[in-house]
């Protein structure tokens with residue numbers, strides 16, 4: 703059984719698909735694609751079925767990540783039985799997930815940026831949707847740092863080796 707990791711933001715078109723693609727690249731580069739399954743979703747349903755925002759695709763593409771194949775979906779009840787790690791981009795997302803989280807959820811629910819080393823002052827990935835291009839590059843900086851830390855955590859905690 704792989705370790706199953708779900709990234710969650712509000713719309714699933716900017717931050718969580720970026721985390722999805724970046725972490726999947728890290729997992730593949732480490733030779734762990736068979737051991738770690740990655741997915742993303744949004745707490746909201748406005749963009750269900752849509753590809754990631756063009757600005758996210760552009761910013762990610764400049765660093766060699768491809769997002770074009772991803773499609774937005776909304777957090778579903780069975781995600782709590784399917785995923786071992788459910789990682790939110792900000793505290794609003796985390797609160798919304800906690801409200802839907804069944805008492806018997808056996809996995810870990812928290813903020814993605816808790817895995818950054820060093821940890822930033824804020825553990826939230828700022829929503830770039832209504833801002834300028836720099837916000838999308840900032841999302842990538844934060845996500846890349848947290849992805850490296852999360853991979854280390856999974857390798858250590860689950861005894862993974864490629």
Ligand code: 4NP
Pocket residue numbers: 711712713714715716717718744748829830831
């Ligand atoms: P995301 O960004 O949560 O990082 O995907 C957003 C995308 C869409 C909206 C808000 C945030 N929206 O309000 O439609």
